[in-house]
Amino acid sequence: xxxxxxxxxxxxEDTVKGFVKAHADLVRLAxxxxxxxxxxxxVDGKVGVITGGGSGHEPAFIGYTGRNMLDAVAVGxxxxxxxxKSFLDAAREANGGKGVVCLYGNYAGDNMNVKMxxxxxxxxxxxxxxxxxxxxxxxxxxxxxEKRRGVAGEIFMWKCAGALAAEGASLEAVQAVAQxxxxxxxxxxxxxxxxxxxxxxxxxxxxxxxxxxVGIGHHGxxxxxxxxxxxxxxxxxxxxxxxxxxxxLAAGTEVAVLVSGLGATPANELYILNDxxxxxxxxxxxxxxxxxxxxxxxxxxxxxxxxxVMALDAELKRLLDVDVDCPARL
Amino acid sequence: xxxxxxxxxxxxEDTVKGFVKAHADLVRLAxxxxxxxxxxxxVDGKVGVITGGGSGHEPAFIGYTGRNMLDAVAVGxxxxxxxxKSFLDAAREANGGKGVVCLYGNYAGDNMNVKMxxxxxxxxxxxxxxxxxxxxxxxxxxxxxEKRRGVAGEIFMWKCAGALAAEGASLEAVQAVAQxxxxxxxxxxxxxxxxxxxxxxxxxxxxxxxxxxVGIGHHGxxxxxxxxxxxxxxxxxxxxxxxxxxxxLAAGTEVAVLVSGLGATPANELYILNDxxxxxxxxxxxxxxxxxxxxxxxxxxxxxxxxxVMALDAELKRLLDVDVDCPARL
Numbered sequence: 257x258x259x260x261x262x263x264x265x266x267x268x269e270d271t272v273k274g275f276v277k278a279h280a281d282l283v284r285l286a287x288x289x290x291x292x293x294x295x296x297x298x299v300d301g302k303v304g305v306i307t308g309g310g311s312g313h314e315p316a317f318i319g320y321t322g323r324n325m326l327d328a329v330a331v332g333x334x335x336x337x338x339x340x341k342s343f344l345d346a347a348r349e350a351n352g353g354k355g356v357v358c359l360y361g362n363y364a365g366d367n368m369n370v371k372m373x374x375x376x377x378x379x380x381x382x383x384x385x386x387x388x389x390x391x392x393x394x395x396x397x398x399x400x401x402e403k404r405r406g407v408a409g410e411i412f413m414w415k416c417a418g419a420l421a422a423e424g425a426s427l428e429a430v431q432a433v434a435q436x437x438x439x440x441x442x443x444x445x446x447x448x449x450x451x452x453x454x455x456x457x458x459x460x461x462x463x464x465x466x467x468x469x470v471g472i473g474h475h476g477x478x479x480x481x482x483x484x485x486x487x488x489x490x491x492x493x494x495x496x497x498x499x500x501x502x503x504x505l506a507a508g509t510e511v512a513v514l515v516s517g518l519g520a521t522p523a524n525e526l527y528i529l530n531d532x533x534x535x536x537x538x539x540x541x542x543x544x545x546x547x548x549x550x551x552x553x554x555x556x557x558x559x560x561x562x563x564x565v566m567a568l569d570a571e572l573k574r575l576l577d578v579d580v581d582c583p584a585r586l
Numbered sequence: 587x588x589x590x591x592x593x594x595x596x597x598x599e600d601t602v603k604g605f606v607k608a609h610a611d612l613v614r615l616a617x618x619x620x621x622x623x624x625x626x627x628x629v630d631g632k633v634g635v636i637t638g639g640g641s642g643h644e645p646a647f648i649g650y651t652g653r654n655m656l657d658a659v660a661v662g663x664x665x666x667x668x669x670x671k672s673f674l675d676a677a678r679e680a681n682g683g684k685g686v687v688c689l690y691g692n693y694a695g696d697n698m699n700v701k702m703x704x705x706x707x708x709x710x711x712x713x714x715x716x717x718x719x720x721x722x723x724x725x726x727x728x729x730x731x732e733k734r735r736g737v738a739g740e741i742f743m744w745k746c747a748g749a750l751a752a753e754g755a756s757l758e759a760v761q762a763v764a765q766x767x768x769x770x771x772x773x774x775x776x777x778x779x780x781x782x783x784x785x786x787x788x789x790x791x792x793x794x795x796x797x798x799x800v801g802i803g804h805h806g807x808x809x810x811x812x813x814x815x816x817x818x819x820x821x822x823x824x825x826x827x828x829x830x831x832x833x834x835l836a837a838g839t840e841v842a843v844l845v846s847g848l849g850a851t852p853a854n855e856l857y858i859l860n861d862x863x864x865x866x867x868x869x870x871x872x873x874x875x876x877x878x879x880x881x882x883x884x885x886x887x888x889x890x891x892x893x894x895v896m897a898l899d900a901e902l903k904r905l906l907d908v909d910v911d912c913p914a915r916l
Contacts, residue, residue, distance in 0.1 A: 258779045258795060258798075259778070259818075259851075259855060260778070261817070261855065261858060262858065270857070270858040270861050271854040271857045272857075274856075274859065274860035274864070274879075275857045277860060277861060278857065278860050281876075311854065312852075314852065314854040314857065448589070448590070449588045485588065487591070492590075519852040520850035520889075521590065521887070522644065522849040522881070522886055523649075523881060524642065524644040527605045527608065528597070528601055529590050531603040534604070534607040534608075546611075547609070549604075549605075549608045550645075550915070551853060551880070554853065556852055557851070557852050559588050559850075561590060584915075
């Protein structure tokens with residue numbers, strides 16, 4: 257493993273320490289060392305906005321803590337759900353007396369621990385409303401959307417909800433806009449190379465050189481097919497087609513586009529993908545309002561990329577355009 | 587090669603096209619397709635701020651085009667200098683009648699082509715003043731600083747100069763602040779894995795698994811030593827020591843810190859490095875004003891990281907804090 261790590265069992269510990277040091281102007285470590293809170297949180301009378309998830313996806317989830325974004329984040333071990341206690345503590349850090357929305361991805365461990373945190377929080381009169389992200393098209397069919405995983409579309413969900421909460425909206429309104437934001441997102445991932453959990457020491461799945469996995473999840477969950485590696489333009493066309501066929505948007509719809517590297521794919525290759533992605537999207541009569549390119553939601557040192565397309569309405573567009581101040585690029 | 591590319595000879599072409607599409611609100615392609623200009627450029631009566639360099643370092647150089655940053659960038663082929671004509675055209679795009687500063691890195695090809703561009707520009711009454719970045723500590727000894735390469739310190743140089751130029755400063759003043767900014771920077775790179783130019787098809791240098799190259803350049807130029815791969819904390823200590831020993835700053839000095847991945851190193855590992863880097867810097871009595879962590883200046887899919895430390899004075903600190911709006915994160 258050609259990696260910058262210390263004790264493989266302390267990767268999350270060391271990551272969080274270095275993160276808080278780098279961004280102490282924006283974030284702080286809570287008394288629970290697996291919870292990152294925004295410096296400003298909690299804000300009295302504001303709905304708290306939290307999430308949580310496994311580590312190894314940096315800058316997700318912790319990098320989206322900040323002004324007009326997330327108030328607190330529960331931090332799990334690598335590719336593992338945070339504990340119920342960490343979700344609870346994130347809610348406590350974010351609670352300004354108006355309730356908390358927990359906007360997280362659809363994974364078994366997260367579902368279980370968030371449910372438990374809701375019960376524990378209720379005993380302290382903290383209401384936690386939830387939205388479960390399920391934007392990953394290839395993880396289940398269109399008639400089973402509730403089974404789909406949450407991936408990079410979560411960032412758009414957090415951004416819209418974070419902005420609305422900062423305006424003083426009610427818990428119901430923030431939950432509703434987050435639900436609409438993620439309902440309007442479709443994502444797909446393509447993997448060209450696996451990643452290795454440092455404590456395991458070998459890849460947790462395989463991608464043979466010369467092949468690629470279409471529809472892969474953020475932890476190597478298999479997608480719809482393995483096929484020979486193709487030129488970027490063909491890959492990008494396939495990614496756009498899978499996302500847009502599932503989305504079925506009317507011509508003239510405005511969209512936001514996010515192309516994220518999975519950790520070991522450099523920016524220039526994401527731009528190469530975007531050249532074709534833009535063609536495919538505009539070729540369907542859609543209008544691109546804004547494009548985000550970079551490492552937004554990664555999987556350790558996996559080689560690959562994801563595409564997320566969010567359909568915008570007037571409110572989502574306005575909220576997406578609100579300036580944020582958080583460690584990750586937005 | 588597990589890469590998102592089309593024709594290996596058209597990597598730069600495709601990258602630039604996808605880049606301009608993604609960031610059309612901020613940048614535009616000049617009539618020379620190897621020049622990126624800011625949407626706002628040229629600004630009448632403002633000193634133009636330009637740079638140029640080989641491709642494969644994205645988001646450098648093109649991603650730093652924007653408001654309060656670079657007005658135009660000359661784009662070279664992968665790891666190759668832009669042509670003199672491209673540097674000239676970048677100057678033309680940036681020229682608001684008050685002269686242009688070209689702030690670039692110390693490489694033979696760039697030196698030659700910038701010199702030629704200066705002569706060509708003079709015929710059109712465009713004055714080009716230059717600052718040559720040489721922040722890479724391991725590329726030559728302290729008594730031969732003029733031989734050192736320019737690396738990620740260039741970003742701080744651009745940011746300070748771009749902010750001062752936007753305030754309406756003179757050509758001499760912008761040049762002087764850029765020179766002071768880069769004089770105040772020291773950088774070092776550590777490579778854990780090589781990169782491959784797509785048209786070549788095999789790595790252009792070797793790093794044996796289990797080893798690392800200390801002091802490596804952005805194109806695999808050898809550093810001071812190859813040694814067994816060590817825990818991140820030891821690597822970070824070595825990096826900080828090399829940079830700070832060369833810098834020799836008085837206790838109490840404020841610094842800005844930039845930890846950049848080289849392309850295939852994920853963010854969490856940069857944070858792990860930062861945990862120790864911060865200790866080493868503050869342990870010498872220095873104060874960290876701001877830390878930047880991410881992929882700021884890469885080398886295709888090289889595995890590795892760089893550390894840059896810039897000593898701040900009151901003016902540099904003020905200029906560094908000026909908000910910018912460009913495709914790269916700042």
